[in-house]
Amino acid sequence: MSxxxxxxxxxRAALADVPRDETPDQVGVVRDxxxxxxxxxxxxxxxxxxxxxxxxxxxxxPDEAAGAVAAALERHGARRVIVPEGFPAxxxxxxxxxxxxxxxxxxxxxxxAAEGTLxxxxxxxxxxxxxxxxxxxxxxxxxxxxxxxxxxxxxHADRIVPDVPDALGGLDPRRPLTxxxxxxxxxxxxxxxxxxxxxxxxxxxxxxxxxxxxx
Amino acid sequence: xxxxxxxxxxLGTPAFPKAARTALTDTQLRRNLRxxxxxxxxxxxQAVEELTDFEALREAGSALKRRTARHLDRYLEQLERSVTxxxxxxxxxxxxxxxxxxxxxxxxxxxxxxxxxxxxxxxxEIGLNEALAEAGITAYETDLAELIxxxxxDRPSHILVPAIxxxxxxxxxxxxxxxxxxxxxxxxxLDDGLESxxxxxxxxxxxxxxxxxxxxxxxxxxxxxxxxxxxxxxEGNGRMCLTLPETLITVMGIEKVVPRFTDLxxxxxxxxxxxxxxxxxxxxSTWTGVVAGDGPQAFHLVLLDxxxxxxxxxxxxxQALACIRCSACLNVCxxxxxxxxxxxxxxYPGPIGAVLTxxxxxxxxxxxxxxxxxxxGACYDxxxxxxxxxxxxxxLRAEVVEGGRQGLRPPTAEAVAMKAAAAVLNSPRLWRMAQxxxxxxxxxxxxxxxxxxxxxxxxxxxxxxxxxVPPRESFRDWWRKNREGGG
Amino acid sequence: MxxxxxxxxxxxxxxxxxxxxxxxxxxxxxxxxxxxxxxxCCGQMHVNTGYRRAAVxxxxxxxxxxxxxxxxxxxxxxxxxxxxxxxxxxxxLGGAGLPDAVAAVAPRVYELTEFLVDVLGVTDVGAHFPHRxxxxxxxxxxxxxxxxxxxxxxxxAVRGIDLVELPRADACCGFGGTFAIKNADTSTAMLADKMSxxxxxxxxxxxxxxxxxxxxIGGGLDRLSAGVRTMHLxxxxxxxxxxxx
Ligand code: SF4
Numbered sequence: 001m002s003x004x005x006x007x008x009x010x011x012r013a014a015l016a017d018v019p020r021d022e023t024p025d026q027v028g029v030v031r032d033x034x035x036x037x038x039x040x041x042x043x044x045x046x047x048x049x050x051x052x053x054x055x056x057x058x059x060x061x062p063d064e065a066a067g068a069v070a071a072a073l074e075r076h077g078a079r080r081v082i083v084p085e086g087f088p089a090x091x092x093x094x095x096x097x098x099x100x101x102x103x104x105x106x107x108x109x110x111x112x113a114a115e116g117t118l119x120x121x122x123x124x125x126x127x128x129x130x131x132x133x134x135x136x137x138x139x140x141x142x143x144x145x146x147x148x149x150x151x152x153x154x155x156h157a158d159r160i161v162p163d164v165p166d167a168l169g170g171l172d173p174r175r176p177l178t179x180x181x182x183x184x185x186x187x188x189x190x191x192x193x194x195x196x197x198x199x200x201x202x203x204x205x206x207x208x209x210x211x212x213x214x215x
Numbered sequence: 216x217x218x219x220x221x222x223x224x225x226l227g228t229p230a231f232p233k234a235a236r237t238a239l240t241d242t243q244l245r246r247n248l249r250x251x252x253x254x255x256x257x258x259x260x261q262a263v264e265e266l267t268d269f270e271a272l273r274e275a276g277s278a279l280k281r282r283t284a285r286h287l288d289r290y291l292e293q294l295e296r297s298v299t300x301x302x303x304x305x306x307x308x309x310x311x312x313x314x315x316x317x318x319x320x321x322x323x324x325x326x327x328x329x330x331x332x333x334x335x336x337x338x339x340e341i342g343l344n345e346a347l348a349e350a351g352i353t354a355y356e357t358d359l360a361e362l363i364x365x366x367x368x369d370r371p372s373h374i375l376v377p378a379i380x381x382x383x384x385x386x387x388x389x390x391x392x393x394x395x396x397x398x399x400x401x402x403x404x405l406d407d408g409l410e411s412x413x414x415x416x417x418x419x420x421x422x423x424x425x426x427x428x429x430x431x432x433x434x435x436x437x438x439x440x441x442x443x444x445x446x447x448x449x450e451g452n453g454r455m456c457l458t459l460p461e462t463l464i465t466v467m468g469i470e471k472v473v474p475r476f477t478d479l480x481x482x483x484x485x486x487x488x489x490x491x492x493x494x495x496x497x498x499x500s501t502w503t504g505v506v507a508g509d510g511p512q513a514f515h516l517v518l519l520d521x522x523x524x525x526x527x528x529x530x531x532x533x534q535a536l537a538c539i540r541c542s543a544c545l546n547v548c549x550x551x552x553x554x555x556x557x558x559x560x561x562x563y564p565g566p567i568g569a570v571l572t573x574x575x576x577x578x579x580x581x582x583x584x585x586x587x588x589x590x591x592g593a594c595y596d597x598x599x600x601x602x603x604x605x606x607x608x609x610x611l612r613a614e615v616v617e618g619g620r621q622g623l624r625p626p627t628a629e630a631v632a633m634k635a636a637a638a639v640l641n642s643p644r645l646w647r648m649a650q651x652x653x654x655x656x657x658x659x660x661x662x663x664x665x666x667x668x669x670x671x672x673x674x675x676x677x678x679x680x681x682x683x684v685p686p687r688e689s690f691r692d693w694w695r696k697n698r699e700g701g702g
Numbered sequence: 703m704x705x706x707x708x709x710x711x712x713x714x715x716x717x718x719x720x721x722x723x724x725x726x727x728x729x730x731x732x733x734x735x736x737x738x739x740x741x742x743c744c745g746q747m748h749v750n751t752g753y754r755r756a757a758v759x760x761x762x763x764x765x766x767x768x769x770x771x772x773x774x775x776x777x778x779x780x781x782x783x784x785x786x787x788x789x790x791x792x793x794x795l796g797g798a799g800l801p802d803a804v805a806a807v808a809p810r811v812y813e814l815t816e817f818l819v820d821v822l823g824v825t826d827v828g829a830h831f832p833h834r835x836x837x838x839x840x841x842x843x844x845x846x847x848x849x850x851x852x853x854x855x856x857x858x859a860v861r862g863i864d865l866v867e868l869p870r871a872d873a874c875c876g877f878g879g880t881f882a883i884k885n886a887d888t889s890t891a892m893l894a895d896k897m898s899x900x901x902x903x904x905x906x907x908x909x910x911x912x913x914x915x916x917x918x919i920g921g922g923l924d925r926l927s928a929g930v931r932t933m934h935l936x937x938x939x940x941x942x943x944x945x946x947x
């Protein structure tokens with residue numbers, strides 16, 4: 001007998017007390033929890049919560065975005081920066097930057113040699129201060145935001161949802177998803193938080209808001 | 216690490232009271248634990264209190280787990296279909312040995328002799344690293360705490376922070392002594408600052424991540440409807456393992472399936488807040504089968520039973536399968552706080568271990584664990600999926616006792632005493648006689664209304680406590696005399 | 703209202719003074735209290751130690767002894783919890799009529815402070831106790847019955863009292879019934895911390911809603927000649943003069 005049949009058979013035998021005609025929906029799940037813990041100022045909350053993790057957050061208008069990107073990269077001293085396919089050209093600052101493209105796909109050594117990665121985000125969550133990457137345009141495959149030590153993420157204010165339920169409802173689970181909440185960290189020694197283990201040790205976030213929206 | 220043939224319990228570990236006695240005298244351990252548990256308790260409380268509807272989330276989490284357990288066969292079949300449709304391969308393992316065989320075979324098929332690992336309770340439970348080592352395959356633990364445990368040839372003592380029993384000075388020594396034998400050595404002048412230790416781990420593991428071609432992980436959740444597997448972590452070692460290698464093998468207990476992807480909206484709010492006391496952990500990765508051009512191009516999901524169906528059989532004990540391994544129950548447990556994890560003799564320590572281990576291996580194999588609790592209820596209060604641990608503990612105590620009654624073990628002195636006590640208590644007349652005898656006896660041995668030393672099994676109690684002698688007159692005698700004029 | 707006192711086997715034998723204190727408080731408030739002589743024990747020790755079948759006759763005895771009362775009052779949070787939570791489950795293991803008999807009695811069982819605050823609606827019971835006191839919420843009071851601040855509201859209304867907060871009050875004292883015997887060392891480690899917290903308050907009396915935990919804490923304090931004594935909450939609520947604690 002295959003183990004598949006063995007295990008399923010054991011499960012069915014173990015559940016002898018469950019009526020045969022019971023359907024999963026008959027096991028009630030009351031969902032009276034809040035859909036959102038955010039107040040009205042969703043963008044403001046997102047900014048505050050990202051900063052709580054020790055990430056740097058900047059808010060700016062669309063025409064200031066490229067300048068904000070340049071300022072962040074300069075502050076971090078990053079010039080060899082990976083720019084994934086589909087990253088909006090308008091967000092790239094002019095000047096002598098060493099943009100690195102993932103085409104053909106970069107090997108791990110090349111990834112390791114890059115000084116940072118510049119991406120957009122699929123969704124951002126205000127209450128938890130999270131950016132979610134789904135490998136879509138402007139984000140690239142997962143390794144791009146993992147191996148380099150610096151991640152600069154540009155988030156459009158209209159991508160910020162109030163809380164976790166809205167975020168999950170709007171994501172496509174068939175895409176590989178990475179929920180990023182602040183820089184890599186550990187509490188494994190004496191339960192004290194230290195930033196920067198294997199993921200990027202620095203996370204900067206730029207929130208781009210059209211005038212009149214947000215705030 | 217010397218796990219027994221059955222990875223779930225460490226053979227040769229003494230029963231809880233004895234193991235605890237040793238741990239209690241380890242002053243360094245006591246201090247490390249006191250510091251760590253009080254830190255994390257405060258953080259958890261703050262994170263949980265921030266959500267006014269946390270109670271409603273707990274209810275929903277608990278109900279979702281109940282729904283899953285009652286229809287586990289259906290959800291697993293659905294999960295299998297979803298994962299297969301997305302390009303993954305599903306394997307079923309009835310026990311630890313089979314799971315180890317499957318993983319070993321899969322690694323061998325790649326031609327590799329090294330794997331990188333993400334922290335996983337399931338693979339510890341089955342003793343996978345040891346099984347791989349026997350097959351000539353080296354498994355590198357990449358979670359910082361697991362690395363400390365592996366380098367120190369130690370055992371994990373906590374679900375979330377397995378090296379909680381170590382402090383920074385001990386960790387520095389382990390890194391300096393052992394890292395060189397496993398790969399990149401620690402710097403000669405390594406100090407015991409948290410940043411320095413973390414940096415040493417980063418450097419040590421970096422080359423492993425960048426060259427590894429096979430990874431082994433566990434899973435926090437897997438959604439049946441979409442086939443999406445979830446790993447929740449902090450350091451980024453999980454992302455490294457889930458993203459860079461060509462082959463990914465995930466070993467997952469069958470109870471980890473959840474009905475729908477969107478049900479994660481409940482668990483992703485409950486888990487980080489209960490576990491590390493954060494609004495969200497730094498990294499959560501989800502993947503569905505294989506994605507061309509991004510991440511591993513071969514994905515294997517091993518569904519592990521290994522005693523879980525025995526737990527499922529018990530309608531009271533079943534709720535323990537809802538555990539999302541947040542470790543809140545450990546952190547709030549007054550027993551765990553003093554004894555640490557090793558006393559529980561299993562990869563699952565603390566309150567959840569005290570109810571899970573005996574069910575996974577049979578109560579006869581871990582008979583002291585259900586008694587390793589004062590039933591204070593702090594675990595139940597903290598559990599994000601509302602597992603009534605005290606209820607399961609009491610239930611398992613009865614199983615231990617009734618196992619004895621069925622002649623599996625000879626009746627103990629305790630069983631004889633309990634039976635006698637029940638008979639006396641069921642008769643007000645006998646009870647009154649017993650009370651009088653106790654008062655007389657107490658009067659004989661006691662001085663100033665106090666007894667300092669008690670015999671037999673009560674010695675442990677009287678080592679630290681004086682015992683009051685029963686007064687001459689019980690309440691019922693007083694009542695008869697003063698309220699009913701009787702005697 | 704017909705009120706019965708459930709003294710509990712433990713208090714009956716070891717702490718009859720607590721029973722008399724409950725009588726004093728309730729009688730002072732104008733109530734008559736009866737003591738059904740057929741009562742013995744709720745079976746808590748048997749249930750919690752794994753001897754659930756041995757507890758079934760005790761469950762039946764309890765239901766019979768207390769049938770027909772409007773309220774059954776007990777000075778023990780853990781015994782009240784056992785009756786309300788475990789008896790309905792254990793009733794299934796007994797005779798045919800037992801579940802109904804238990805269902806009729808169990809919900810009418812009140813721990814003393816619940817009865818005073820919720821049923822009688824009083825917090826000032828007319829007590830006078832001019833001493834420094836700290837209150838330890840036992841696990842069964844706190845997380846079992848969820849007594850909340852009821853005991854503290856009663857204590858705050860006591861005249862002359864100097865009530866001081868116990869640090870880390872919600873921590874278990876380490877008693878746990880047979881735990882203190884089976885795991886005596888771990889129990890002692892927990893007791894040590896509880897005693898240290900009690901001593902740090904500078905109180906002369908530590909009180910609680912359960913004498914079992916108090917016997918454990920008091921046994922430790924006595925061994926150290928710590929100069930702090932334990933008293934059941936009921937005894938403080940019963941006090942009227944300037945009695946020495
Ligand atoms: S039993 Fe509950 S509190 Fe303990 S680890 Fe599991 S989910 Fe967390």
